[in-house]
Amino acid sequence: MAREKKYREPVNWKRELRLAPGYLILLLWITFTFVLLGWVLLASFSTTKEIFSNKLLASGLHFENYVKAWINSDVAGIFRNSLIYSIISCSLLIIICAPAAYVLARFIFPGNKLIQTGFVSAMGVPVVMIVLPLFGIVASMGILNNVMSNAVLLIFLYIGINVPYTTIFLMTFFSNLSRAFEEAAAIDGCPPTKTFWLIMLPMAQPGIITVTIFNFINIWNEYFISLIFANSDKLRPIAVGLYSMINSMKYTGDWAGMFAAVVIVFLPTFILYIFLSEKIIAGVTGGGVKG
Amino acid sequence: MKRNKGMIILFLTPAVFMFSVIFLYPIIRTVIMSFFKIDGITDPVARWQFTGLANFVKLANTSLFRISMWNLLRIWLFGGIIVMSLALLFAVIITSGIRFKSFFRAVIYLPNIVSAVALATMWLQYVYSPKFGLLKTMFTKLGLTDLAKIQWLDNDHKFAALLLAYCFGMVGYHMLIFASGIERISSDYFEAATLDGANKFNQFRYITLPLLKGVFKTNITMWSVTSVGFFVWSQLFSTVTADTQTITPMVYMYMQIFGAGNSITERNSGLGAAIGVLLSVCVVTVFWICNHLLKDDDLEF
DSSP, rough: OOOOOSSOOOOHHHHHHHHHHHHHHHHHHHHHHHHHHHHHHHHHHHHHHHHHOTTTTTOOOTTTHHHHHIIIIIIHHHHHHHHHHHHHHHHHHHHHHHHHHHHHHHOOOOTTHHHHHHHHHHTOOOHHHHHHHHHHHHHTTTTGGGGHHHHHHHHHHHHHHHHHHHHHHHHHHHTSSOTTHHHHHHTTTOOHHHHHIIIIIHHTTTHHHHHHHHHHHHHHHOHHHHHHHOOSSSGGHHHHHHHHHHHHHHHTTTTHHHOOOOOHHHHHHHHHHHHHHHHHHHHHHHOOOOO | GGGGGHHHHHHHHHHHHIIIIIIIHHHHHHHTTTEEOOOOOTTOOOGGEEEETTHHHHHHHHHHHHHHHHHHHHHIIIIIHHHHHHHHHHHHTTTTOOOOHHHHHHHGGGGGSSHHHHHHHHIIITTTTTTTTTHHHHHHTOOOHHHTTOOTTTTTTTHHHHHHHHHHHHHHHHHHHHHHHHSSOOHHHHHHHHHHHHEEEEEEIIIIIIHHHHHHHHHHHHHHHHHHHHHHHHHHHHHSSSSSOOOHHHHHHHHHHHHTTTOOOOHHHHHHHHHHHHHHHHHHHHHOOOOOOOOTTTTOE
């Protein structure tokens, strides 16, 4: 997939004509995608009245929809929550998973295959299989009654559910790195632990970036776990917050504000995607996904 | 290897610990819970009552749960057929040597990175809106007044509307997996077939499809795993707590254990656990059937 052709072929019209049905199908599909997203974007800058009369932007750009959503409906709060959760969880995930992935990729020891199988299977486990006991433990320990411990718990859960995927992804990455570096380091007398942190981890940077984008998008969009375990309104991440906001905005009739909130939620992952779509797409098929 | 022992243990412990706490222990406990009647979710094990398969029998006799399983089956089967055919079609087009390949690919995958809540809201409040909706506007412009009059979110059309919106978001992911599978097939095969006079369709039928068996397996497994967790879309598309058109087992479980739905008379965490076990059995069965039907070990490429 990485081996894209660097040079531009001259346009061969006969060939392009043969591909015309293909172009047409794809164009239809992406036109729909653009209309969907574009309309919502325009609607978020219009007034509710304009939305209902199908005359978007008739009275110019209304930035106040965003101000209202950000401040009055407290999108700012849920946005901040999700940002904190995602950044902390993504960093800790790398610190936890990269060493494990390296060891699994490089050393032969009893239980190696077992751990790998366990992690791969965990990626296919429906979330219903794990929430009940977790909720039972957490509730009986009283963790949900305190805002601080509840926030820590959420981050712990976000990390936990992404550990198998992150580890397996990085493992594939490490096993593709050449052993020559470690051998050279060993000859120079560098202990294996130091070799990992100073040489191998920096070399795995492309893989770490890809998997972190994925984790970020996953955690940013996470819904079910947060719905169950975020006990206080103050702790709600963006997806859950947006859901209750949409419900209330349907009753207040503020459609413009609702679309503005949708755009705000959508924006961070979208901006990441614009800059890093090639990395993300390579990551979908690169590692992790196994039959 | 001996002197690396300390390092191996040190490096593995955090990840294995997280795995055991979040996956291993809860999974085992859920399986055990499914055989017990448990009044409160925080009850100590001593107060659990062993009831054997009673939870499963009870689920089978609950009409709302049966409806939710039926909905899940419909989503899995019809949604699966729609998503897989579109994904395969797009993957074939994308890999056929068209221009702007990366652009097309990126846009088709785009819905996958959007929060499901945001995406579902766009569909609900815009595409299906009875006042200013995309479908209504489009059909009115085309003069198809009968189609324009359809209330997409009423009880007769809600399921189709839900399925369509969900499939739109899922196509991109499965397309990428198909496309990477097709790209792994050596172009020598196609060149040889072209020299022998095979047309594009026959090349697809006799080269691409057989060599994509393993990829199909991956795709069907992933599709089943995501289908089983069908929750957000259903919650957004339902107007009442127990909407028979959109309820799925996950939603039923949520209502049963965490919700305050009025349709639930009895609280029993064991039932929730039994739903989890049932869904897992479904995934494993699909995986097992795929492995047997789509054996790809006889094909080397």
